[in-house]
Amino acid sequence: MMELVCPAGTPAALRAAVDAGAHTVYCGFADETNARNFPGLNFSREELAEGVAYARARGARVLVAINTFPRAGGQALWHRAVADAHQAGAHAVILADPGLIAHAAEAHPDLRLHLSVQAAAANPDAINLYAEAFGIRRVVLPRVLTVEEITAINREIDIETEVFVFGGLCVMAEGRCSLSSWATGLSPNMNGVCSPASHVAYEEVAGNNEARLGGYLIHRTPKGAPVPYPTLCKGCFTAPATRTGPAQTGHIFEDPVSLDATELIPKLQKAGVTALKIEGRQRSRAYVAQVVRAFRAAVEAAEQGAPMPAGLLAKLTEGQAATTGAYAKTWR
Amino acid sequence: MTLPRPLPRLFSRLPLPPLAAPALGLALTRLLRRIATRQPAILSRLGPYQAARFLIDVQDGPVLLLMEPEARRITALPRRAPPPHDAAIRGRMAAFLAMLHGTEDGDALFFSGELEISGDTSAVLALRNALDDAELDLTGELAALARPPFDRWLRRASHLAAQRSGYALSREEPLA
Numbered sequence: 001m002m003e004l005v006c007p008a009g010t011p012a013a014l015r016a017a018v019d020a021g022a023h024t025v026y027c028g029f030a031d032e033t034n035a036r037n038f039p040g041l042n043f044s045r046e047e048l049a050e051g052v053a054y055a056r057a058r059g060a061r062v063l064v065a066i067n068t069f070p071r072a073g074g075q076a077l078w079h080r081a082v083a084d085a086h087q088a089g090a091h092a093v094i095l096a097d098p099g100l101i102a103h104a105a106e107a108h109p110d111l112r113l114h115l116s117v118q119a120a121a122a123n124p125d126a127i128n129l130y131a132e133a134f135g136i137r138r139v140v141l142p143r144v145l146t147v148e149e150i151t152a153i154n155r156e157i158d159i160e161t162e163v164f165v166f167g168g169l170c171v172m173a174e175g176r177c178s179l180s181s182w183a184t185g186l187s188p189n190m191n192g193v194c195s196p197a198s199h200v201a202y203e204e205v206a207g208n209n210e211a212r213l214g215g216y217l218i219h220r221t222p223k224g225a226p227v228p229y230p231t232l233c234k235g236c237f238t239a240p241a242t243r244t245g246p247a248q249t250g251h252i253f254e255d256p257v258s259l260d261a262t263e264l265i266p267k268l269q270k271a272g273v274t275a276l277k278i279e280g281r282q283r284s285r286a287y288v289a290q291v292v293r294a295f296r297a298a299v300e301a302a303e304q305g306a307p308m309p310a311g312l313l314a315k316l317t318e319g320q321a322a323t324t325g326a327y328a329k330t331w332r
Numbered sequence: 333m334t335l336p337r338p339l340p341r342l343f344s345r346l347p348l349p350p351l352a353a354p355a356l357g358l359a360l361t362r363l364l365r366r367i368a369t370r371q372p373a374i375l376s377r378l379g380p381y382q383a384a385r386f387l388i389d390v391q392d393g394p395v396l397l398l399m400e401p402e403a404r405r406i407t408a409l410p411r412r413a414p415p416p417h418d419a420a421i422r423g424r425m426a427a428f429l430a431m432l433h434g435t436e437d438g439d440a441l442f443f444s445g446e447l448e449i450s451g452d453t454s455a456v457l458a459l460r461n462a463l464d465d466a467e468l469d470l471t472g473e474l475a476a477l478a479r480p481p482f483d484r485w486l487r488r489a490s491h492l493a494a495q496r497s498g499y500a501l502s503r504e505e506p507l508a
Binding site: 009010011012013016038039040041196197198200201202203204209223224225226227228229282283284285286287289290 | 439442462
C-alpha cells in the first residue's frame, strides 16, 4: 500500500492523524526551523517525544520537518533541532538546506534523511546528487511536475519519492519565492512563514470583507462570501486598461484553490511513487481527521484496484475549490 | 458546511434580567480558571498573546464576551457597549461550538464565512491553535463542577440537547 504522510501542527492533531489511519505523521518544532512557524502551532521537545511514543505504539512513524534555511551565524538552532529530533526517536528528518543536510549526515549518520519540497529538486540529476553526496533516502517532489515527469524521474533515481496529494498549493518552485518577503519582510524559506498572520488584517468596509497583507489589499469579497487567506500569489488584482484592452480584475498568479489529486492516486502508484503527502500542519485536528480518513480509504481502494472516491473534501479546501494541480497540466 | 440553525432571534433581543451578565461572566471565569489550571498548555501555546483581549461575539447570543487569558477572566457585556479589545471573533453559537469541540475545522468555518475575525490575526490564530490542541469538552468541564447526581443529569441533558438541536455540546470522541 502507498504510504500516507499526514500533517500535525499540535499533539492533538498528531493523535487525530494516527487514529484516523496515517502511516506517517510529520510535524515541526515551535520555532523558525520549520516552514509552518505560526503562532500557537508546533511541538516542544517533550511533546515530540510523547508524539513519537503515541505513534509507535500504534504502528505509525513521525517525521520532523526542519526545512527552512539556516541564517548565517544562527546555524546552532537548526543543528540543535536535528539532534533533538534524533534524540526524540523521529523516523526521519525533512531537510532543505544543503549545509544542514551535510551536517546531519555527518553528525547523525544513522538518522534517516528526507529532502524537503523546499529544496526544489525537480530532476533526476539534482536528486541523485543529494542521494550520493548525503545519503538522502526520500525526496518530496515539487508541485510543478506532471505524472509523466514523475514517472521519468523514478526511472532514473534509486531513492523513494513522495508527492503532495491534498491541501494548499504553492505556485512557485518551492524554496524560491520572495513574494511574502516583499510584502512583509518575512518569508517561508527563511522565517518559516508565508504571509504571516502578524501582517494580516481583515476588515469590513462598505459591506465587503477586505483582507490585507502588509497593508496591501489582496482580496475584497462581498459579506457572506468565502474569504480566502491573503497570500500575494493567490490575490485578486486589477490590471489597468491599456491601449489594447480594458482594465481586468482577476487572480493574476493563481486562483485560491487547493490541490486534490485523489483521482490521480492510481497513476501516481503506477509512476512508482512511494508516499502521498497531505499538506496542512496549520489546520485543525478536525481537518486532519477528516482528510486522513478519506485518503486512507483512497489508498486502500487503490491497493485493491477499486475506483477512487471523489469530492468528499471540497468544504475543507481553501476557496472551497480544488484542482489536480500540475499533475495533469490543467493548471495555469 | 452544514451547521444547525441559529439560536432563536428572540434570544438575542430579549432584555437581560438584572445581574444576568455579571453572573454569566463569573460562571465563565470560573470555568476558564478550571481549564487553565488543568490544561496549562493552552496558555503556553498562546505565548505573548496571553495578554491579548479577545472579543467573542456570539451573534445569536444575548451578550458580548471579553476573554482576557492572562487575567484568567471572561466578562459578559451588553451588546450596546463593545469593550476595547485586541482581536475579535464573530459568528453563530453553532460555529463556535463546532470549532471548540473539533467537529468542524476552524479554517473551513472561516473560509466559508461562518466565522469572521478582525484585529490582531496572530492572536486569533494562536487562540485557535491553543484551543484546538486542548481538546476541550464543555459538557465534561461543566459536569466536573457539579456534584453527583447533578453531573450525570447534566451529561444526559447535554446529550439529549445535542441530539435534538444538532449543536456540538461536547467533544467528538476519537475514532476507535
